[in-house]
Amino acid sequence: MGSQPTEPDYSRTQMNLLATDRQDLEQVLASSLLRLRQQYPACQRLVLGVSGGLDSMVLLHACHRLLAQADQGQSQKQGQPTWPFAGLRVVHVNHGISTHAADWQAHCLAVCGELDIAFVAHQVRVTRVAGQGLEADARAARYAVFEQELAADEALLLAHHQDDQLETVMLRLLRAAGPRGLAGMPESRPLGVGMLWRPLLALPREQLESWAARHTVRWVEDDSNNDDRLSRNYLRQHIMPSLASHWPGWRQSVTRTAELGADADEILTEVAERWLAILSPDSDRLNCASLLNLSAALQRLVIRHWLLRETGQTPGWRLVQRVQVELLGAGENAQPEVNWQHWQLRRFADQLHVLEALEPVPPTPPEGYAWRPQGDGRLVARVLPGNGILRLYQASAGSAGDQAMRFPDGECVIRYRQGGEQCALPGRPRRALKKILQESAIPPWVRERTPLVYIDNKLAWIVGVGVCEGFQAVDEGAGWAVRWQMPSRQDHI
Ligand SMILES: Nc1ncnc2c1ncn2[C@@H]1O[C@H](COP(=O)(O)OP(=O)(O)OP(=O)(O)O)[C@@H](O)[C@H]1O
Known part of the structure; x- marks a missing residue:
């Protein structure tokens, strides 16, 4: 396959579709765009993701035709504007992977020039992720560009069609999927500050091909589409034709399965969110005792949604299973851990x-990190290299209770535990710092990096545990409290 713009392949177009598709495709597009505008009134401008291939070239030309019709005054249909948008522009991502990448970009630029549509191209460097194919890495880079590119009043249109959807559902089924996976691609979803919208999702590829033929659309054939070592191509070339020959209604059945999957996913999400509100109300933590009271399947559902909420990534079945068995199933005193990404x-x-x-x-330098009062008597925030930031604030009555410290008159220094330290918390015997930390609410992975505030070389404050004997504020409102913001997003002590 070459990268040259190809003439439409008329032998593949079907006569019956040729007779009717012209209006159909444009009608489907127009009503989808109206729906977009109604559902997301904030989206006033459109950005088209155009690769240079047939699908996105059809989308580009069809949008251009709707826009031209609107300009020619045919803009009202049953009281509705056919082009209810203020702007249209094209974005192309050049992954630099194919030897034809420059031709694709040049083709998109040329067509946008002919149609007088604003065009921007982004050259990306595709980062390889272990265990992931090149296609998936390229897709991640592409969506990162889309996300950056999109403004809050814009929707990104992608030219995915029904065959893409069927392939996606079949591939997910073959890799194992629950309702969410089987639901396929949604017609819309938030993307960055804008929206992603797929207006052609209901149309079969054939219909795009015949529309392209009719409008002499030129596109660039992606040479990798022929490589049937890629699963999607294998499915398209070998499996889907035989499915169609034995099960003529297979497309409708798979489409219906996707719709049922979407329904089931919506219900499961609602159930999971209700449980998360109970088991993880206002923190990034999930309560084990209550989770263990649920059925095993419900546990997995809640774990999956909790991980999705906290990380933005969809965890696979195996990971959820490991969390259930290795973490939830662990004894109370065990400190198991599962690494994921x-x-x-x-x-x-x-x-x-x-x-x-x-x-x-x-x-840490042997002398520790100095933390000096300002001339006006206040201490400023102290950045701890590689360990977040410490802030001192005046403890108002009631806010800090016995955690309030006398104003440190002496030389104030921050250190971490080195081993062998001892101290006494108010009213308690003197003990090893290690023991005090072990018995505190500080998780083990934070103990070694817990800041220790020394005043005149004496341990005055174990951040997150409390003030040591001799340093507590006596009068209400006279004390100071420390807040440590760790480098990770979640921990404030
Ligand atoms: N390089 C690109 N630059 C701009 N838009 C692109 C590019 N590649 C794809 N698109 C847009 O994305 C649509 C889908 O492309 P394609 O089927 O190759 O993506 P995909 O890898 O299957 O994506 P997805 O993961 O979203 O299914 C295209 O029709 C086009 O609108």
Whole structure:
């Protein structure tokens, strides 16, 4: 296959479709765009994702025709404007993978020039992710560009069609999927600050092909489409034709399955959210004791949605299973952990935690990190290299209680535990710091990086645990409290 713009292949177009499709495709597009405008009134301008291939070229030309009709005064249909948008522009992502990448970009630029439509191209560097194919990596890079590119009043239109949807559902089925996977691609979803919209999702590929033929649309054939080592191509070339020959209604059946999947997913999401509101009301933690009271299937549902909520990534079946067995099933005193991408999933104090893996804290200088009062008597926030930031604030009566510290007159320094330290909390015997930390509510993965505030070389405050004997504020309102914001998003102590 070459990269040159190809003449439409008339031999593949079907006569019956040729007779009727022209209006159909444009009608379907127009009513989809009206629906977009009604559902998301904030979307006033359109951005088309155009690769240079047949599908997105059809979308581009068909949008251009609707826009031209509107300009020629045919803009009202049953009282509705046929083109209710203020702007239209095209974005092309050049992945730089194919040897024909520059031709695709040049073709998109040329067509947009002919149609007088604003065009922007982005060259991306595709980052390879272990265990993921090149196509998926390219897609991630592409969507990152789309997301960046989109403004809050814009919707991105992509030219996915019914065959793409069927392939997606079949591939997911073959890789194992629950209702969410079987639901296929949604017609719309939020993308960055804007919306993503797929106006051609209901139309079969054939219909796009015959429309392209009729309008002498030129496109660039993607040479990788012929490579049947790629699963999607194998399915398209070998499996789908035989399905059609034995089950003429298979497209409708799979489409219906996707619709049922979408319904089931919506209901399951509602159920999961209700449970999350109970089991993880206002924190990123999930309560194990209550979770264990649920049925095994409901546990997996809640775990899946909790991970999705906290990380933005959909966890696979195996991971959910591991969390259920290895973390939820662990004894109370065990401290198991499951690593997933750059997250750590841990169990501590009868809660499941999802943490972004933290870099180890860099070695502290022997003299510690000085934390000096300002001339006006206030201490400023102290950035701890690799370990977040400490802030001091005046503890108002009641807000900090016995956590309020006397104003540190002496030399104030921050250190971390080195081993062998001892101290006494008010009214308690002197003990090893290690023991005090172990018995505190501080999770084990935070203990070694817990800031220790020394005043005149004496341990005055174990952040997150309390003020040491001799340093507590006596008068209400006279004390100071410390807040530590860890480098990861979730932990404030
Ligand atoms: N390089 C590109 N630049 C701009 N838009 C693109 C590009 N590639 C694809 N698109 C848009 O995305 C649509 C779908 O493309 P394609 O089927 O190749 O994507 P996909 O990898 O299957 O994506 P998805 O993961 O969303 O299914 C195209 O019709 C087009 O609208």
